[in-house]
Amino acid sequence: MKFFLPDSQDLVDPSFDFELERRSMTRQRQRDDLYAHEVFSTPAFDGLLVSKGIVDGFGVLGSRYTLSQRRRLQRDGAPRFFRLDNASYPLEIMGDCGAFTYVDEEEPPYSVDEVLAFYESCRFHYGVSLDHVILEFDPAADAPGAEEDVIPPAIRARQQLTLERAREFLRKHKAGGHCFKPLGVAQGWSPKSYAAAVKALQKMGYDYIALGGMVPLKTQEIRLCLEEIQAVRKPGTRLHLLGVTRPEHLQEFSRLGIASFDSTSPLRQAFKDARDNYYLDGHKYTAIRIPQIEGNPDLQKKIFAGQVSQERARQLERECLESMRLFDQGRRTVRQTLEVLLEYERLYDPDAKQKRNDHAAAYEQTLENAPWRRCACEVCGKLKHHVILFRGAERNRRRGFHNIWTLYRQMHERGLGEGSPFQEETGARARRAKARAHG
Numbered sequence: 001m002k003f004f005l006p007d008s009q010d011l012v013d014p015s016f017d018f019e020l021e022r023r024s025m026t027r028q029r030q031r032d033d034l035y036a037h038e039v040f041s042t043p044a045f046d047g048l049l050v051s052k053g054i055v056d057g058f059g060v061l062g063s064r065y066t067l068s069q070r071r072r073l074q075r076d077g078a079p080r081f082f083r084l085d086n087a088s089y090p091l092e093i094m095g096d097c098g099a100f101t102y103v104d105e106e107e108p109p110y111s112v113d114e115v116l117a118f119y120e121s122c123r124f125h126y127g128v129s130l131d132h133v134i135l136e137f138d139p140a141a142d143a144p145g146a147e148e149d150v151i152p153p154a155i156r157a158r159q160q161l162t163l164e165r166a167r168e169f170l171r172k173h174k175a176g177g178h179c180f181k182p183l184g185v186a187q188g189w190s191p192k193s194y195a196a197a198v199k200a201l202q203k204m205g206y207d208y209i210a211l212g213g214m215v216p217l218k219t220q221e222i223r224l225c226l227e228e229i230q231a232v233r234k235p236g237t238r239l240h241l242l243g244v245t246r247p248e249h250l251q252e253f254s255r256l257g258i259a260s261f262d263s264t265s266p267l268r269q270a271f272k273d274a275r276d277n278y279y280l281d282g283h284k285y286t287a288i289r290i291p292q293i294e295g296n297p298d299l300q301k302k303i304f305a306g307q308v309s310q311e312r313a314r315q316l317e318r319e320c321l322e323s324m325r326l327f328d329q330g331r332r333t334v335r336q337t338l339e340v341l342l343e344y345e346r347l348y349d350p351d352a353k354q355k356r357n358d359h360a361a362a363y364e365q366t367l368e369n370a371p372w373r374r375c376a377c378e379v380c381g382k383l384k385h386h387v388i389l390f391r392g393a394e395r396n397r398r399r400g401f402h403n404i405w406t407l408y409r410q411m412h413e414r415g416l417g418e419g420s421p422f423q424e425e426t427g428a429r430a431r432r433a434k435a436r437a438h439g
Contacts, residue, residue, distance in 0.1 A: 002261075003411060004049040006263070006264050013033050013394060018395070042088070043089045046260070048092075050078060052095065055070055058102050074121040079123060095126065095127045103133050130165040133158075137189055138190060142193075151189050162186075191229075202237055211225070239256075240258070241253065245266065247410060250414070267397075271400065274357075278402070288367075290317060290389055291348060291390075313347060316343060341359075345358065372387050377402050379399075379401055379402045
């Protein structure tokens with residue numbers, strides 16, 4: 001099984017000083033900042049997924065790329081743009097259309113020719129056919145005798161359009177002699193409709209099929225679809241899950257034909273999830289919030305209104321950072337550190353307890369286990385306790401990189417990955433992590 005990381009131009013600044021919270025004055029963002037594959041010396045994923053919708057931008061979403069970046073991506077090709085040569089392991093790149101960016105449109109805003117040209121100019125290894133995502137899901141449509149109007153005609157039309165575009169995509173791919181491997185997209189609204197789409201794509205000639213529209217589905221609903229697809233899937237057909245992770249179910253998904261998947265969840269959970277911010281050994285820990293005063297609009301309002309002393313807020317912020325530093329050195333107990341953290345939390349979020357949003361129990365578990373001390377990845381080895389601090393993009397994004405690395409290692413430990421990239425280095429890193437944990 002392969003893991004592709006969707007690109008959103010997530011990079012980190014190697015010059016950032018975590019103690020002084022300053023950057024190098026000579027830093028040039030696009031030249032000096034690092035992608036995740038440039039941070040780790042062992043694999044953290046098998047490849048990148050690059051969406052045309054993210055690169056070009058669509059509607060109010062806009063592009064994550066500057067105009068010069070877009071031009072450079074298509075002029076130099078993705079391998080050079082993403083500096084894949086700097087990775088210490090081979091990476092592949094998959095292109096897709098980013099159907100979620102135009103989900104509200106009646107039809108995709110691109111033609112098949114435009115998509116083929118984008119994939120070719122970017123020199124991707126894989127290209128996903130043009131699709132139109134379906135978000136409705138109703139297994140009742142599969143019931144014997146179910147009326148056709150259970151599913152609106154407009155939804156059925158999306159599946160038909162996706163299949164028509166896949167047929168055109170494959171025909172033009174062959175005629176154009178394109179080098180990338182084509183994937184057809186299956187969209188559906190029920191297990192049987194997904195299976196019907198997969199069957200149709202196989203008949204066209206696809207042997208690598210991406211399953212779209214499954215991001216909002218519950219795990220049980222995904223499982224039902226995969227089991228239905230399994231009944232029609234040919235032995236040589238591989239499946240790719242678009243945008244779905246579910247780490248605890250990857251083994252089962254693999255048994256049901258999933259050969260690859262892509263997801264930003266491990267990265268985004270590091271700084272968007274309310275509780276599950278740091279992965280290790282099958283557990284998810286809550287990161288320690290020490291917000292910067294300038295980055296907390298609610299606290300700023302209270303300071304400007306005279307309800308909170310700015311001096312007191314700054315003092316507590318500094319005490320929290322110092323307490324975490326001393327805790328990591330073994331010079332503060334869990335209880336002493338927790339008291340300072342919760343005092344600051346009561347200042348910047350005084351209603352946390354009433355909203356059942358206080359972090360007392362979660363922080364205690366994080367501090368008791370101090371998981372970053374046991375982690376063998378390079379991010380934790382370099383940042384130490386800073387990796388668990390929920391504070392600013394440089395820490396938060398690196399914690400996301402750690403989560404990606406951890407997920408990938410879990411895949412291989414469960415025998416799901418290809419090869420064993422961790423065998424040689426894991427022992428040495430684990431010994432170093434153990435030494436750190438014991439001071």
